[in-house]
Amino acid sequence: MATYKLYYFNGRGRGEAARLVFAAAGQKYEDIRFEGEQWPSHKSEMPLGQLPVLEFNGVKLPQSISIARFLAKQFNLAGKDNFEQAQVDAVVDTIVDLVNKFIAVRFEKDEAKKQELGKTFFAEEAPKQLKNLETLAKLYGKSGPFFVGNQLTWADLLFYDVGESLLGVEANALDNFTFLKQNRAEVAKLPKIAEYLKNRPATPF
Template sequence: MSRYKLYFFNGRGRAEVSRLIFAIAGQKYEDIRYEGSEWPSYKAEMPLRQMPVLEFEGTKLPQSLSIARFLAKQFNLAGRDNFEQAKVDAVADTISDLLGKFIPPRFEKDKTKKQELMKKFFDEKVPKHLQNLDVLGKLYGNDGPFFVDNHLTWADLLFYDILETLLGIDENCLNNYPWLKQNRAEVEKQPRIAEYLKSRPKTPH
């Protein structure tokens, strides 16, 4: 029986950063994916009636960032001491701020309103948050390509994942941020990540 089971829908979404952590760590796990039509049958089994959920040695843990932070600590991707972990968390929380601004336009049902919200998001919110991330990367990265102390952490994986979604909508959104582009390129070049990206299921988001 696997020590790790990850439950989510059949897409990247909020589970993908954990899958990337498993990939870079070379850790086997059960990647349990539910189709939307199946979810009502399993919802009651999840602690907060939502996913992703990580089951570790028989106990279920909800909340995507809590799962990612736990896994990052398990596999030495969270920072090498308390202050380094705080810097990694500062980057991750800044990425989370960006994601929070993306939720309203992404899930707006009205097509016209969605277009307006998405345009405002990319024109106003994205540059502000990318600038913040650029500042942190240059402040903490020690002149390297990764966000904190010139080695890969889960914050780099989280950024890679979130920007994959944003670049799918606006392929030019990173054009003014060469450091951030280089960061994503370095993540993509990691052999285990490259292998995972080639082999993972192809999903729209």
């Protein structure tokens, strides 16, 4: 029987997409969470000296998106065929574009500069990328609440998590994006996801 261990910090961050896939699939795994002071003594155990890492049957796999994509394929959450999988990947790549712009805001140390970057991000970059996501949903979602093929995929789970981070900084970030708000609501209502969200540890990130 396959065994899964997920190594990450005690937070949502880049490990949460994999956890959401596990939750949606009802798959058991070891959720190994390092506190900050524990990490230096484990860093050398990881292939690239970074987290998250998935250990599958004793072999470690780095890179958050690769981990989530692998798990989605394992549990039939990646799209029904090769072209649907490519559509899911296009949505995911667009979410990653959004995240990469957002990271500059989240990790800016200078508070005044952070405020300025945040204003610009939520006024200009976020609406552009969120509109791109709605455009893809119209193309691929078959008028349903999910991004691709009118069924749950890991793209929906990834956006649920990224949306939580956006809304944590700017509560009105999705107000002009009806599909994206509905998409997150539908994901949150899924029984296995609702159960996971209710019971997961409360963490600051």
